[in-house]
Amino acid sequence: MPRVARVSLIVGLALVAGVLLWQALERPPVPAEKSFPLAQLLSIDEDGFARADKHWEFRFPDDHGAHPEFRSETWSFTGNLEGPGGQRFGFQLALFRLALSPDPGQRSSAWAANQIYGAQFALTDASLGEFRAYERVSRAALGLSGSSREPLRVWLEDWSLEVRENREGQSGFHLAVDAEDLALALRLDPKKPPLTQGDVDLLDAQPSGRGSFHFYFMPRLEVAGTLRVGDRDHRVRGTAWLDRAWGAVPLSRGQIALNRFALQLADGRDLLCLQLRRRDGSGTPIPSCLLVADDGSVRRFGRREIEMEAVGDWRSVVDGSSYPLHWRLTLPAEGLDLRIAPVLENQELNLSLRLWRGAVKATGASQGDAAAGWGYLELSGYAGSAGSA
Amino acid sequence: MRFRIIGVLIVSVFALFLSGCGEDAEQEDVPKSKLGKVSAEPQRPGDPQAGHDALLNRAVVTCGLPYSAYEASAGDPDPKLLIAGRTGRNAALPYSLTAFTSPSGVELVTANCLGCHAATFNGEMVIGLGNEFLDFTSDPVVAVESAGAYVNGEAEAAEWRRWADRIGAIAPYMMTNTVGVNPANNLTLALLAHRDPETLAWSDAPLLDPPPERPLPVSVPPWWNVGKKHAMFYNAEGRGDHVRFMMLSSTTCTDTVEEATAIDDWFTDVRAYLAALEPPDYPFAVDHALTEQGRKLFEANCKRCHGIYGEDPRYPNRVVGLEKVGTDPALAEVAYKDADRFIRWYNRSFYGETSRVAPALGYVAPPLDAVWATAPYLHNGSVPTLEALLDTSKRPRYWRFASDRPAFDEKALGWAYVQSPHGKDGAMSWDERYRIYDTSLMGYSNEGHTFGDELSDAERAALLEYLKTL
Numbered sequence: 087m088p089r090v091a092r093v094s095l096i097v098g099l100a101l102v103a104g105v106l107l108w109q110a111l112e113r114p115p116v117p118a119e120k121s122f123p124l125a126q127l128l129s130i131d132e133d134g135f136a137r138a139d140k141h142w143e144f145r146f147p148d149d150h151g152a153h154p155e156f157r158s159e160t161w162s163f164t165g166n167l168e169g170p171g172g173q174r175f176g177f178q179l180a181l182f183r184l185a186l187s188p189d190p191g192q193r194s195s196a197w198a199a200n201q202i203y204g205a206q207f208a209l210t211d212a213s214l215g216e217f218r219a220y221e222r223v224s225r226a227a228l229g230l231s232g233s234s235r236e237p238l239r240v241w242l243e244d245w246s247l248e249v250r251e252n253r254e255g256q257s258g259f260h261l262a263v264d265a266e267d268l269a270l271a272l273r274l275d276p277k278k279p280p281l282t283q284g285d286v287d288l289l290d291a292q293p294s295g296r297g298s299f300h301f302y303f304m305p306r307l308e309v310a311g312t313l314r315v316g317d318r319d320h321r322v323r324g325t326a327w328l329d330r331a332w333g334a335v336p337l338s339r340g341q342i343a344l345n346r347f348a349l350q351l352a353d354g355r356d357l358l359c360l361q362l363r364r365r366d367g368s369g370t371p372i373p374s375c376l377l378v379a380d381d382g383s384v385r386r387f388g389r390r391e392i393e394m395e396a397v398g399d400w401r402s403v404v405d406g407s408s409y410p411l412h413w414r415l416t417l418p419a420e421g422l423d424l425r426i427a428p429v430l431e432n433q434e435l436n437l438s439l440r441l442w443r444g445a446v447k448a449t450g451a452s453q454g455d456a457a458a459g460w461g462y463l464e465l466s467g468y469a470g471s472a473g474s475a
Numbered sequence: 476m477r478f479r480i481i482g483v484l485i486v487s488v489f490a491l492f493l494s495g496c497g498e499d500a501e502q503e504d505v506p507k508s509k510l511g512k513v514s515a516e517p518q519r520p521g522d523p524q525a526g527h528d529a530l531l532n533r534a535v536v537t538c539g540l541p542y543s544a545y546e547a548s549a550g551d552p553d554p555k556l557l558i559a560g561r562t563g564r565n566a567a568l569p570y571s572l573t574a575f576t577s578p579s580g581v582e583l584v585t586a587n588c589l590g591c592h593a594a595t596f597n598g599e600m601v602i603g604l605g606n607e608f609l610d611f612t613s614d615p616v617v618a619v620e621s622a623g624a625y626v627n628g629e630a631e632a633a634e635w636r637r638w639a640d641r642i643g644a645i646a647p648y649m650m651t652n653t654v655g656v657n658p659a660n661n662l663t664l665a666l667l668a669h670r671d672p673e674t675l676a677w678s679d680a681p682l683l684d685p686p687p688e689r690p691l692p693v694s695v696p697p698w699w700n701v702g703k704k705h706a707m708f709y710n711a712e713g714r715g716d717h718v719r720f721m722m723l724s725s726t727t728c729t730d731t732v733e734e735a736t737a738i739d740d741w742f743t744d745v746r747a748y749l750a751a752l753e754p755p756d757y758p759f760a761v762d763h764a765l766t767e768q769g770r771k772l773f774e775a776n777c778k779r780c781h782g783i784y785g786e787d788p789r790y791p792n793r794v795v796g797l798e799k800v801g802t803d804p805a806l807a808e809v810a811y812k813d814a815d816r817f818i819r820w821y822n823r824s825f826y827g828e829t830s831r832v833a834p835a836l837g838y839v840a841p842p843l844d845a846v847w848a849t850a851p852y853l854h855n856g857s858v859p860t861l862e863a864l865l866d867t868s869k870r871p872r873y874w875r876f877a878s879d880r881p882a883f884d885e886k887a888l889g890w891a892y893v894q895s896p897h898g899k900d901g902a903m904s905w906d907e908r909y910r911i912y913d914t915s916l917m918g919y920s921n922e923g924h925t926f927g928d929e930l931s932d933a934e935r936a937a938l939l940e941y942l943k944t945l
Contacts, residue, residue, distance in 0.1 A: 340544070341623035341632050362620050368636060369643060372620050388614055 134188030138298040138333030144282045147257035149302070149330075150249045152183055152233035152240060154201065156299075156332045159183040161240060161247060163261060163274065164348065165309055165326020166445055166460035174429055175313060175322060176210035176445025176462065177270060179261055181240055181247060183226075183233065203231035203242045207263050209270070210445045211315060212429040217444065219435050220265045259307065259328070272311035274326055278356070278382040280304050299333030305356040305378040325350045325460070341365050343467025347415065347426065349448045351459035354380035357422075359415065361394055365467055375417065391419055400431045402440075402469070409434070409442045409468045421453035426463065440469035504822065505815045508712065508835035513705040513792040516715050518750070519743045519829075526748030529741045530588060530602075531560045534575035538638040538728035539585035542574065544625035558593075558600055570600065581634045588724065591657060591695050596848055597758045597883060603749070604848055605695025607856060607890070608881060611651045611658050612909040616643050641727055644669055644679070647688045652899070653919070654910050655876065656692030656856055660806075664817050666726040672824035677730050683816050691806050691918040694856030697849050700842040702750035703782075703790040709854040710807045711794045711839045715830035718746045723826065732825050754845030757943040759885050769941025772934055776926060780840035784945050796837040801923030802853050810834040843945050850889035857914050857921035860889025861942060865927025865935050872921075873898045875910040888939055 135157040153159055162180040169175070184202045203226055208219040224231040224242050231242040238249035248260045258275040282302040307326045312319055327348060345361040359375040373394045375387040398412030413426040426448050433444025442465040449458050542564070556569035564574035564582070571590035575583045594606040619642045626635040648665035649658040664686040669678050693709070707713025713720040722735075722742045729735050774783065782790035797804045811834045821832045838854055852858040859876075863869040869887075877891035884891045895901075895911050902908035914921040927935060 340626045341635060342621070362617075364620070364623065364636070366632075366636075369620065369639065372617055374617060389617070390614075 135185065135334075138300045142283075142300045144280070144300075144302060146280065147238055147249045150257065150259070151235055151238040153332045154183070154185065154233070157185050157188075157334060158299075159332035160330065162329040163247075163259070163307075163326055164329075164462050165274075165307070165324055166350070166462075167309060167313065167322035167324035169313070169320040169322055173320065174212040174445070174460075175320075175324075176208075176212070176429060176433075176460075177313075177326075178208045178443065178462070179205065179245070179247075179263055179270075180207075181205045181242065181245075183240070201226035201232070203233075203240075205242045205245050206435075207245065207265055207268075207270075208433075208435065208443070209268055209313075209315075210430055210433055212445065214315075215430055217430055217433045218265075218268065261311075267314075267316045269314040270311070271313075272309050272322075272326075274307035274309050274328075276304055277306040277308050277325075278304070278378060281376075281378070281384065299331050301329070301331040303330070303358075304328040305358070305382075306350060306354075327356070344464070345371075345410075345466075346464040347413070347446075347461065348463075349424070349426070349446075349459045349461035351448070351452075351457060353452065353457065357459075357461075359392070359394070363467065377417070377420065377422075385420075387417055387419070392417060397425075398427075400428075402434050402442075403432060404434065404436060404440070405470070407440075407469045409465050411442070411446075411463070411465075413463075415448075422450070422457065423452075424448045424450035424457065424459075426461075428463070441466040442468065505818045506822070506831060506833040507811060508706075508714070508794065508833040510794050510796045510835060510837050513711050513714075513794060513839070515705045515792075518717060518746065521743035521745070521747030523744070523748040523751040525741070526744035526746065527560065530745050530748060531558070531570075532562055532565050532573065533741060534573045534583075534585045535587065535722060535725050535738055535742070536573075536585045536727045537575055537577070537583075537725070537734070538634065538641060539575065539583040540619075540622055540638060541626055541628075541631040541634055542582040542584055543627070543631060544622055544635065545572075545584040547625045548622060555595075555600075558602075577634055579630045579634065581630050583634060583638075586724070586727075591659065592698055595881065596755065599755075599758075601755050601848070603698030603752050604755070605657075605697060607655050607694060607851060608876065608879070609657065610654045610909075611649060611656070611690075612654055614646060614650060616646045619643070637728070640679070641677075645727075648686055648690065650688075651690055651692060652909065652916075653692060653912055655851070655912070656690075657695050658690035658693075659695075660693055661686050661690035663723055663726065664814075667817055667820050667824075670726065670824075672820045672827075675726075675730060675732055675735055675825060683820060686817075691809065692855045692857075693806065694849075694851060694854060696841065697754070697845065698749050699752045699754040699844055701746075701752065703792075703842045703844075704839065705792045706794075706839065709838050710810050710834050711837075712810060712832050712834035713830065714833050717830070718742045719826040719828070719830040721746055721749070735825050754945075755848060757845075757847055759883075759943075761943045762940050765937045765940040766944055767941075768934075769937035769939070772930065772938045773941055776930075777843075781843050784843070790842050792839070794835045794837045794839050800838055800840075801925060802838060803855050803857065803918055803920035803922065805918040806854060807834070807836055807838060811836045843942065846945055847888050847943050851912075852889070853921065853924065855919055857912065857919055859892040859912075860884060860887035861939055862887040862889070862935070864924065865930065865938065867922075867925050867928055870914075870921045871895075872914050874912050888942065 136155040138156060160180065160182045164178045167175040167177065182204045186200050186202065202223060204223040206219065206221050210217050222242055226232040233240045240247045244264045246262050249257050250260055252258050252275060258273055261270065261272045261274065263270040280302045283300060305327055307328060309324045309326050311322060313322045341364055343363045343365050347359040349357040351357065356378040357375060359373060362372045372389050373392040374389060375392055377385045393416040395414045396410030397414050399408045400411045401408055411428045411431060415426060416423045426446050429445045429447055434440065434442045444463060446461050446463045448461060451457055552569040558570045568574060568584065570593060571587060572584050573587040575585045577583055589602065591606055591609065593600060593602045594604040596604060619639045623635055623639065626632055645662055645665040649662040651658050668681040668683040668685045670676065671682065707717055707720045718739060722738050725735060725738050729738065780791065780793050780795060782788065797807060818832045821827045847861060850860055852861065852864045858864045858870050859874055871894045873895035874892045875895055877893050882891040898913040898915055899908045899911050902911060913919060930938065
């Protein structure tokens with residue numbers, strides 16, 4: 087049942103974006119003050135903001151930039167890199183924007199701002215066995231953070247994303263991040279066209295409802311650039327992907343927890359899988375997958391076409407919470423049989439919200455030939471599982 | 476994003492074709508019916524007006540999605556889906572959904588009968604017309620579970636889990652392989668398999684061998700024939716009190732005899748309304764120069780099984796044997812030969828107190844009131860137009876609806892369709908595969924009812940013209 091995947095993919099993509107907001111809002115990492123009512127943001131009504139309940143004609147590169155008329159928005163770049171000596175790195179840079187009110191009105195202070203920008207940056211250095219994560223939140227005031235159209239740019243202090251044309255006239259992304267002794271400067275060029283909500287949800291693309299949002303997904307970006315770790319500069323290359331959403335990006339996952347697998351195979355295919363779980367552990371988890379071929383064409387797999395099994399756990403060093411980090415994932419119809427293992431076990435994010443999100447390696451077989459790839463696994467809803475595990 | 480919640484909520488079905496596998500027929504507690512005339516049996520009286528109101532506003536399925544989650548994910552309904560006569564919260568819900576407040580105080584959005592038994596014809600919503608465009612090919616579980624992302628609060632979560640668990644249990648039995656056909660029969664059997672017949676208590680593990688997973692296709696019959704028919708369902712297996720069959724969609728969530736009795740109390744009114752329901756009038760031009768010739772042809776060739784219409788209508792209530800009618804036998808055969816465990820379940824349950832299941836090895840020749848509105852034809856919906864029904868040379872072997880929205884073909888009398896050069900096996904995509912009606916598949920045959928083949932083209936045209944007046 088391939089079409090079944092579409093609903094959960096939509097939810098999955100959105101929730102991945104939504105959790106970024108949620109993480110930042112749940113425990114504000116900046117001191118609360120009256121003019122900066124983060125605590126009340128969750129209760130802000132969507133009224134007055136543009137609603138993402140109408141057909142959206144995606145236009146690129148414009149849609150890579152901010153859509154400030156919508157309440158919330160996310161950009162999330164995730165990928166795996168390799169240094170000249172074969173060192174492996176995983177990275178994620180996620181940016182979000184949140185509007186405080188649909189009508190900012192006139193404010194006297196230069197500190198006043200109607201937009202809040204936040205970001206998370208995580209780097210996994212597999213060769214050193216290190217995982218580091220950083221988080222920032224800032225108001226769009228005094229130029230500290232913001233977005234612009236010319237050039238197409240989103241920034242939060244010295245963390246930034248900029249869209250630039252390459253020599254062939256194609257739009258690519260430039261990411262720059264500086265955090266303590268880490269510095270990342272990457273260029274990311276799309277190798278496949280974006281998958282929009284219409285591609286993922288072919289028959290029912292029309293969004294509706296207050297909880298609506300627009301999204302797209304760029305399944306494969308080719309990456310080249312530099313990574314500085316301490317006093318060492320690495321020339322790095324690799325692949326990444328981009329998740330984007332704007333509108334009323336859901337801030338909560340309700341009763342649902344999600345495991346998300348994003349794998350970029352060496353043969354040029356990209357595999358995105360979600361496993362929907364109930365938070366209370368009842369019911370049967372539901373997997374769905376999207377396989378993007380080298381030419382960008384998409385095939386969906388429903389729960390009856392997927393075998394997904396956790397084959398090894400890891401216990402959090404924080405409190406012993408148990409995370410399933412080792413998996414076997416099989417798509418029998420595709421002859422694809424993969425084992426997924428983390429490049430480093432301790433990639434538990436312990437910022438505003440705890441979850442495990444980290445770089446993984448996939449090895450196995452495709453139609454009898456060897457298959458391999460790199461990716462990311464995101465596991466939410468396991469923190470605090472120590473008692474019951 | 477909208478979940479396909481509306482589609483998912485349509486699990487409110489009352490068709491019952493007892494089909495399963497593995498048991499031998501003819502035992503004392505498993506009654507079977509003979510071919511030929513079906514006798515009338517007394518029906519409990521009810522108030523048609525109250526029944527109409529109940530049908531539009533009361534919930535027969537008592538589990539569903541918490542309203543708060545529905546509101547967050549579904550958005551404002553298309554105004555075309557709002558119908559008159561609905562009150563309170565229902566007035567703002569699409570016609571196929573009914574609000575219900577659970578005993579725990581959570582407002583729910585639940586499936587109702589109209590999800591399958593109302594449809595638009597020529598821009599008008601017709602209550603009682605089967606919706607032949609519903610898509611049961613996708614897995615409802617994904618949408619039901621995903622909807623949990625919008626469910627917050629303990630009481631809401633408990634209600635959502637209960638609904639999701641029920642849908643999860645029956646989902647494998649309700650997925651068809653063709654858009655448009657209805658899985659109601661199989662779905663109902665799957666529900667019965669999870670219930671104790673005496674107490675109606677739900678069991679997560681099936682108590683009976685469940686039915687085969689792949690449903691046999693059925694077309695949704697029109698409600699305005701209910702008043703004429705002595706037995707319910709295509710194989711006339713629904714004998715005795717019709718109310719208990721009509722309320723079978725309650726088996727999704729009704730877990731006690733007490734709850735079932737409460738629904739039964741008002742469903743007598745619903746039955747009275749359905750029995751009094753009038754068929755719609757043909758909304759397009761009729762060539763009255765032809766209809767009289769058509770009437771004569773009809774009365775010479777069709778009335779023995781289908782009856783007489785007009786001033787002094789008569790309907791014979793006849794079950795025609797499989798060999799004689801020649802239409803796809805699977806549905807009737809399975810119900811007759813391989814479903815004894817479900818027949819036993821029904822007949823000893825609350826539902827069987829005033830009614831009984833007794834399948835016949837044949838199909839009822841249905842009343843033909845407003846037959847022009849009820850394409851596609853035959854019990855399995857295998858023949859897209861009346862013209863093709865009366866001329867087997869015009870029946871497409873592989874076909875699909877010409878558009879997602881019903882487009883009526885005034886010449887052929889049916890939904891506009893296109894022929895496919897290949898069956899499902901030749902489809903290039905899953906979407907195409909699901910849309911092709913492939914009459915070479917088991918249960919999907921378009922054979923039989925060849926009685927129109929002997930007519931000349933002119934006679935057939937006259938007969939078709941007459942059928943517009945029914």
